[in-house]
Amino acid sequence: MxxxxxxxxxxxxxxxxxxxxxxxxxxxxxxxxxxxxxxxxxxxxxxxxxxxxxxxxxxxxxxxxxxxxxxxxxxxxxxxxxxxxxxxxxxxxxxxxxxxxxxxxxxxxxxxxxxxxxxxxxxxxxxxxxxxxxxxxxxxxxxxxxxxxxxHFPEFPGRDQCVGRSLFWCIHCDGYESIDRVVAVVGHDEEAISTALDLLDFTDRVTIVAGRAEGFDVPSSRLADLAEAGISAFPCGVSEYQNSDGQMQALVLDDPARTRLAVEQVYTVRRxxxxxxxxxxxxxxxxxxxxxxxxxxxxxxxxxxxxxxxxxxxxxxxxxxxxxxxxxxxxxxxxxxxxxxxxxxxx
Ligand SMILES: Cc1cc2nc3c(=O)[nH]c(=O)nc-3n(C[C@H](O)[C@H](O)[C@H](O)COP(=O)(O)OP(=O)(O)OC[C@H]3O[C@@H](n4cnc5c(N)ncnc54)[C@H](O)[C@@H]3O)c2cc1C
The missing domain is CATH 3.50.50.60 (FAD/NAD(P)-binding domain)
Known part of the structure; x- marks a missing residue:
């Protein structure tokens, strides 16, 4: 040394x-x-x-x-x-x-x-x-x-204010804060799928977005599980995380329609x-x-x-x-x- x-x-x-x-x-x-x-x-x-x-x-x-x-x-x-x-x-x-x-x-x-x-x-x-x-x-x-x-947290303007207020990844820590809230999960793998399904214990207003153009990387049976549970799945990226003063407001999706999903909270996979x-x-x-x-x-x-x-x-x-x-x-x-x-x- x-x-x-x-x-x-x-x-x-x-x-x-x-x-x-x-x-x-x-x-x-x-x-x-x-x-x-x-x-x-x-x-x-x-x-x-x-x-x-x-x-x-x-x-x-x-x-x-x-x-x-x-x-x-x-x-x-x-x-x-x-x-x-x-x-x-x-x-x-x-x-x-x-x-x-x-x-x-x-x-x-x-x-x-x-x-x-x-x-x-x-x-x-x-x-x-x-x-x-x-x-x-x-x-x-x-x-x-x-x-x-x-x-790892997604990079977007306002991100630091949202972490722990309206941007989460851990249901054990923060699922309780999601009771009856409008929540989107962003992630393409099994961890994201199970997070979305686990969130149903707290709210029935859950959506999942793959967060990348290639879509989801899970067997089609898991996408069927999501559909059966009433969770809409969007196999595309996110082009905008709209937020203000630490509060998530919407995800603008990277799909041809530029779909705007109004959300109150987002869960991501932290890896x-x-x-x-x-x-x-x-x-x-x-x-x-x-x-x-x-x-x-x-x-x-x-x-x-x-x-x-x-x-x-x-x-x-x-x-x-x-x-x-x-x-x-x-x-x-x-x-x-x-x-x-x-x-x-x-x-
Ligand atoms: C946004 C967020 C929300 C969370 N919410 C909850 C919750 O609600 N309930 C709960 O129980 N847990 C929660 N957690 C998890 C909890 O914060 C962690 O489990 C806990 O902080 C782990 O403590 P630690 O000391 O192991 O690591 P850390 O708190 O990460 O501390 C590690 C420290 O080591 C320093 N360090 C690393 N390498 C070096 C180096 N080479 N030289 C000098 N310094 C170094 C880092 O700068 C850091 O300050 C949350 C975590 C995050 C990020």
């Missing part, structure tokens, strides 16, 4: 990712009195959505607010929070070495929302930032990767991909779709390296699972840091 000139920071645990999983890990590592550095690129989790199924918030809680509460809690227990991009990770004997860079202009993620969390006084007070002087090097005795996933660059660099096992393989205690195949949250294959991708996995990863990393005398004989 290239030297950065300044002496490396040394900590008990580096946590990469400051979403629900990383922040939960930071709170718990801090409470176990470990020195923790959490590094986050800041800008992906923070779509303007409100989680309605997260326990303890009967009126729902904005994703941004969960993050903000998490910063406060982690900082209270001594975790250091750093804004930056972890560009490289390497094993060095029993240690882990990281190179952390300044965020590229506009953030490092493709297909992400704009910077929705403003750089306000609280953030400035809690977060350090990789300085202008160049990247920094960090050495840690353990690492927790909580890097989340890349999701999440685990953010696994650093996991690959550390030699962690990945499953066939690139998620980090972990045990139920968040161990990876590399001693001292743990993973939590959406980046793993363990649970459904939900806030509650991310918080649980972050907590578990902290317990496992803390155990890894125990002195020999603290371990059960033979462990």
């Amino acid at each position: 290239t030297s950065t000139g300044s002496p490396p920071r040394e900590v008990d645990c580096v946590i990469v990712g400051g979403g629900a999983a990383g922040l939960s890990a930071a709170v718990n590592m801090g409470r176990m009195r470990r020195s923790v550095l959490l590094i986050d690129e800041r800008d992906r989790f923070v779509w303007k959505h409100v989680a309605h199924n997260y326990l303890g918030f009967p009126d729902g809680v904005p994703a941004v607010e969960i993050r903000r509460l998490g910063w406060r809690q982690a900082a209270k227990y001594g975790a250091q929070l750093l804004l930056g991009h972890v560009a490289t990770a390497a094993r060095d004997g029993d240690l882990f070495r990281f190179r952390v860079e300044r965020l590229p202009e506009g953030g490092a993620w493709a297909n992400r929302p704009g910077p929705i969390v403003p750089r306000d006084a609280e953030m400035a007070q809690i977060f350090g930032e990789v300085p202008d002087g160049g990247p920094i090097e960090v050495i840690a005795r353990s690492v927790i990767l909580a890097t989340g996933v890349f999701g 999440s991909k685990a953010a696994n660059d650093l996991a690959r660099q550390l030699g962690l096992d990945l499953n066939p779709i690139g998620q980090i393989v972990v045990t139920s205690e968040q161990h990876t195949n590399v001693p001292g390296a743990y993973a939590a949250g959406d980046a793993t294959s363990l649970h459904d991708h939900q806030l509650s699972a991310a918080v649980h996995e972050g907590n578990q990863a902290a317990c496992a990393a803390n155990y890894h840091l125990y002195r020999a005398v603290q371990r059960a004989p033979g462990d």
